[in-house]
Amino acid sequence: MNHPGTEAAEQAAAMLTAVGMPRMPARVMMALAGSPDEGYTAADLADRLGVSAAAVSGAVRYLVSMRLIHRLSRPGDRRDRYDLAEDSWSGMITANAPLYSTLAASLDRIADENPAAPASAARAHEIADFLRYLAERMPQLAAEWRAGRDAPGDEGPGPRADGEGAAGG
Amino acid sequence: MNHPGTEAAEQAAAMLTAVGMPRMPARVMMALAGSPDEGYTAADLADRLGVSAAAVSGAVRYLVSMRLIHRLSRPGDRRDRYDLAEDSWSGMITANAPLYSTLAASLDRIADENPAAPASAARAHEIADFLRYLAERMPQLAAEWRAGRDAPGDEGPGPRADGEGAAGG
DNA sequence: AGGAGTATTCAGAAGATTGTGAATCGGGCG
């Protein structure tokens, strides 16, 4: 029998894999989203996910390198605990930003190497510009949301939007 | 020997796969970014990419379903031509928005099913809120950029950022 | 220092994904 509350986590993990994250890291990350406040040990994770310790080891290595989770090494205890980084969501965004910039550069090159097709080249440059805009704005978006959350009375971006069912689907 | 100007396209395609897009669609899409203004035929694509017609067929099916490219069926010519959708970049964004909403819903569920861990649950809700914020803002971001591009004199978002080397990498 | 438990690493198996080749379908032209 599975542990309670794994269904939503598995669903969420599946979505993360759809955006490019490897499966096991995604599953570990979502399991940690439902962890007790002390976090989970590697053994806990292996048990809950039904995988080997090796799989957990590789997953947490990935997640730590991406700054998405923290390893909590408490002195006097060999058991490491893990939990989500406070800014894990922001990390998910900023991780993509440099990639967008590089992608924009490639698109510019594609366009420049195609002088015979002005319209096509213009479109490629347009996409490149947009990606650069994204790369610049997405980290700002994270900052703006954080600011809006810390000062909900302000006119800043409302964290809960308008309370409508944006979660549908 | 390869066709000219494929290097940047392959690089760009590799980056798209890193964000979750299957390889062949990514390669086709970036090849189309460097296409002549009339677009490429399926045979052109197969030749340039060094793959079979079947692979191209599957790729364009995927890309058309994602609204990332257009199939140009000219009457009197069985050869379909393809080119990027005018709003392909916007499509890449809006395609992710509903996924973020759903992911947010799962995170809320994860948090709600974990009442014993208030801090952890709060963090999960926080991520969910941020993802909802993203789902709401990202389409707006595309709209804002488009507006700023159509009216560059305005104070709107500058397409070319500040001219700094954001393309480095 | 010795012992025990934990994390990590590595080679290999299992699984999924991806692309090919051949047959089929479909539309247009002679």
Place this chain on the structure above:
DNA sequence: CGCCCGATTCACAATCTTCTGAATACTCCT
């Protein structure tokens, strides 16, 4: 109406990723 060319589909093969199991290294307690 029949031929022809292009697109599509399907089963299979190659490739890559992913996870396991066993061996190794490391850390803390006695």
